[in-house]
Amino acid sequence: NAGVTQTPKFQVLKTGQSMTLQCAQDMNHEYMSWYRQDPGMGLRLIHYSVGAGITDQGEVPNGYNVSRSTTEDFPLRLLSAAPSQTSVYFCASSRGQDTQYFGPGTRLTVL
Amino acid sequence: GENVEQHPSTLSVQEGDSAVIKCTYSDSASNYFPWYKQELGKGPQLIIDIRSNVGEKKDQRIAVTLNKTAKHFSLHITETQPEDSAVYFCAASYRDSSYKLIFGSGTRLLVRP
Numbered sequence: 001n002a003g004v005t006q007t008p009k010f011q012v013l014k015t016g017q018s019m020t021l022q023c024a025q026d027m028n029h030e031y032m033s034w035y036r037q038d039p040g041m042g043l044r045l046i047h048y049s050v051g052a053g054i055t056d057q058g059e060v061p062n063g064y065n066v067s068r069s070t071t072e073d074f075p076l077r078l079l080s081a082a083p084s085q086t087s088v089y090f091c092a093s094s095r096g097q098d099t100q101y102f103g104p105g106t107r108l109t110v111l
Numbered sequence: 112g113e114n115v116e117q118h119p120s121t122l123s124v125q126e127g128d129s130a131v132i133k134c135t136y137s138d139s140a141s142n143y144f145p146w147y148k149q150e151l152g153k154g155p156q157l158i159i160d161i162r163s164n165v166g167e168k169k170d171q172r173i174a175v176t177l178n179k180t181a182k183h184f185s186l187h188i189t190e191t192q193p194e195d196s197a198v199y200f201c202a203a204s205y206r207d208s209s210y211k212l213i214f215g216s217g218t219r220l221l222v223r224p
Contacts, residue, residue, distance in 0.1 A: 004154075035214075041216055042200055042215055042216045043155070043212075043214040045211060045212065058211065090155070092154075100145070100212065101157075102154030102156070103154050104152075104153060104154050
């Protein structure tokens with residue numbers, strides 16, 4: 001199993017540009033989440049999904065959209081990037097009330 | 112909402128000594144408390160977790176204790192080794208759902224050889 005994969009690893013955007021961060025898992029986990037990690041602030045939950053077709057907001061959802069059309073994929077969309085969205089983004093998946101497995105992260109810089 | 116505070120932010124110990132990291136949480140409904148280790152350039156990896164029906168859990172050199180009354184939990188690493196050097200995060204479940212975690216701000220542990 002590849003586990004949780006994320007692409008790209010690095011991305012630089014200009015303010016106002018849009019992009020999609022990809023996340024995929026091959027463990028047949030129903031739960032998937034997106035977090036952002038900023039210095040001195042730990043990880044903060046952006047959006048999560050409890051199964052295909054079901055998504056909900058976390059602590060810091062503004063400026064981000066998600067969808068879950070398949071069990072495997074959970075993309076995160078930035079519709080109009082802002083410098084405040086410069087961060088490292090992690091995707092995670094789990095089976096029910098079990099261990100969350102994290103991907104390697106995407107480092108995003110918005111100029 | 113849930114809030115998790117973690118201390119200290121940095122910790123330096125001599126190889127072989129013990130290290131203790133402490134966290135407090137605000138929501139008494141939280142029932143799941145994992146600890147993650149993050150190495151440079153990688154995603155967090157679970158090292159140990161504890162649920163609210165247990166007061167202590169141990170796995171080789173790592174142990175976690177939970178005090179539900181005081182709403183705090185701690186990570187204990189004994190006989191530290193240089194490879195234990197990393198950033199450690201505590202977390203608490205949000206609204207009784209372990210797949211929605213609220214993280215502490217992290218502790219950078221340095222084990223000096």
